[in-house]
Amino acid sequence: MNGVHDMGGMHGFGPVVAESDEPRFHQQWERRAFALTLGMGALGQWNLDQSRSARESLPAAQYLASSYYRIWFDGLIRLMLERRLVTPEELADGRMRSAPLLLARALAADAVPAALARGGSTQRPQAGKARFAVGDRVRALNINPPTHTRLPRYCRGKPGTIVRLHGAHVFPDSNALGAGENPQWLYSVRFEAGDVWGPGTTASTVFVDCWEPYLEAR
Amino acid sequence: MTDERSRNQHGHVHDHDHGHAGAGSELPEMELRVRALESLLLEKGYVDPKALDTLIETYETKVGPHNGARVVAKAWVDLQYRKWLLEDATAAIASLGYTGRQGEHMVALENTERVHNMVVCTLCSCYPWPVLGLPPVWYKSAPYRSRAVIDPRGVLAEFGVTLPGHVELRVWDSTAEIRYLVLPMRPGGTDGWSEDRLAGLVTRNSMIGTGLAEVPQGAQVRS
Numbered sequence: 001m002n003g004v005h006d007m008g009g010m011h012g013f014g015p016v017v018a019e020s021d022e023p024r025f026h027q028q029w030e031r032r033a034f035a036l037t038l039g040m041g042a043l044g045q046w047n048l049d050q051s052r053s054a055r056e057s058l059p060a061a062q063y064l065a066s067s068y069y070r071i072w073f074d075g076l077i078r079l080m081l082e083r084r085l086v087t088p089e090e091l092a093d094g095r096m097r098s099a100p101l102l103l104a105r106a107l108a109a110d111a112v113p114a115a116l117a118r119g120g121s122t123q124r125p126q127a128g129k130a131r132f133a134v135g136d137r138v139r140a141l142n143i144n145p146p147t148h149t150r151l152p153r154y155c156r157g158k159p160g161t162i163v164r165l166h167g168a169h170v171f172p173d174s175n176a177l178g179a180g181e182n183p184q185w186l187y188s189v190r191f192e193a194g195d196v197w198g199p200g201t202t203a204s205t206v207f208v209d210c211w212e213p214y215l216e217a218r
Numbered sequence: 219m220t221d222e223r224s225r226n227q228h229g230h231v232h233d234h235d236h237g238h239a240g241a242g243s244e245l246p247e248m249e250l251r252v253r254a255l256e257s258l259l260l261e262k263g264y265v266d267p268k269a270l271d272t273l274i275e276t277y278e279t280k281v282g283p284h285n286g287a288r289v290v291a292k293a294w295v296d297l298q299y300r301k302w303l304l305e306d307a308t309a310a311i312a313s314l315g316y317t318g319r320q321g322e323h324m325v326a327l328e329n330t331e332r333v334h335n336m337v338v339c340t341l342c343s344c345y346p347w348p349v350l351g352l353p354p355v356w357y358k359s360a361p362y363r364s365r366a367v368i369d370p371r372g373v374l375a376e377f378g379v380t381l382p383g384h385v386e387l388r389v390w391d392s393t394a395e396i397r398y399l400v401l402p403m404r405p406g407g408t409d410g411w412s413e414d415r416l417a418g419l420v421t422r423n424s425m426i427g428t429g430l431a432e433v434p435q436g437a438q439v440r441s
Contacts (some may be wrong), residue, residue, distance in 0.1 A: 113238045
């Protein structure tokens with residue numbers, strides 16, 4: 001979707017400001033929201049792409065006005081409400097009114113280190129051959145899906161060159177819709193910054209990881 | 219607090235911080251909402267409070283850029299390791315014990331006299347957790363996400379970094395699950411240094427590409 005989360009190349013956000021102390025979390029609630037998001041994610045009721053899609057789908061003005069973990073929190077709420085894991089009434093005061101859905105057991109403390117160390121690879125076996133090879137000249141498609149995609153607006157329609165093949169990976173555009181992992185070949189594509197931005201950019205090249213359905217030969 | 223403890227069937231005592239002095243209207247509201255949610259999810263059995271504590275402790279105190287600094291320092295002293303890192307970063311980094319969430323598929327980007335790499339996630343905040351920990355606020359912020367791809371030199375200037383005009387500036391947008399670690403240039407004046415000592419020069423920003431490794435006092439910057 002053409003959301004405000006897709007920020008590459010936008011103007012008007014001001015300078016990059018680094019904090020001098022850089023705490024990992026700024027408020028106690030951020031710690032808990034972070035952990036709740038990971039803990040609930042471990043139940044497997046949604047996938048990574050659905051989680052990203054939920055955050056991006058927040059109202060644009062709300063997204064821009066929210067702190068980072070506020071976006072996580074609001075995304076988590078949305079995912080749980082959609083799946084009826086919680087109700088609005090329960091969220092209001094934190095008291096359970098409906099019996100819990102029968103899910104996988106909650107992530108246990110002693111299982112956390114192994115779960116984190118294992119992570120979640122998105123690489124999958126892929127039957128067919130990759131359509132492109134390193135050095136091939138490609139063009140990112142000019143597409144504007146209203147649903148989740150990982151093709152940034154700034155490179156759509158722009159010419160690029162394949163620089164690396166990463167194997168086949170879960171395709172976010174399908175996975176976010178619950179339409180299956182639909183693995184696709186994933187490439188690093190080099191775009192000349194002048195092709196993307198015209199004159200005046202201070203970048204030389206911009207590299208974007210693109211799944212095969214985002215690309216056409218040129 | 220008492221109320222919350224009494225409602226908690228798991229007998230877990232929360233270590234909530236009550237030191238906030240109402241900085242902005244978002245804070246008290248969010249504190250209450252997140253507590254209500256946690257309480258609800260505990261009651262439903264969806265989360266284990268001890269697991270939540272472990273998750274927080276892991277990313278607040280254990281995983282951080284000191285991991286990535288070890289990778290870089292090793293690559294500076296061990297040419298075989300450097301080669302391996304550049305060819306198969308996932309395996310080379312895993313050999314030091316750094317694996318898993320948000321680092322499942324790693325690629326290392328070598329900075330040289332001619333090429334400077336810088337990493338961003340314009341769409342969200344993708345970042346190599348096992349080697350760098352959780353990202354700083356600026357990395358997740360709209361100013362960085364919007365400008366890194368179009369004006370990286372402007373962004374670098376805000377970090378106090380100016381690169382010679384002939385340096386090719388490559389920006390990597392982490393749009394998939396590939397996570398990038400920049401391998402900064404080894405500073406001059408460090409011949410014979412141990413890995414441990416070298417790791418102390420590897421800044422977090424130098425591994426994102428918004429900074430350079432520190433130069434030891436009295437040493438000449440490599441030109």
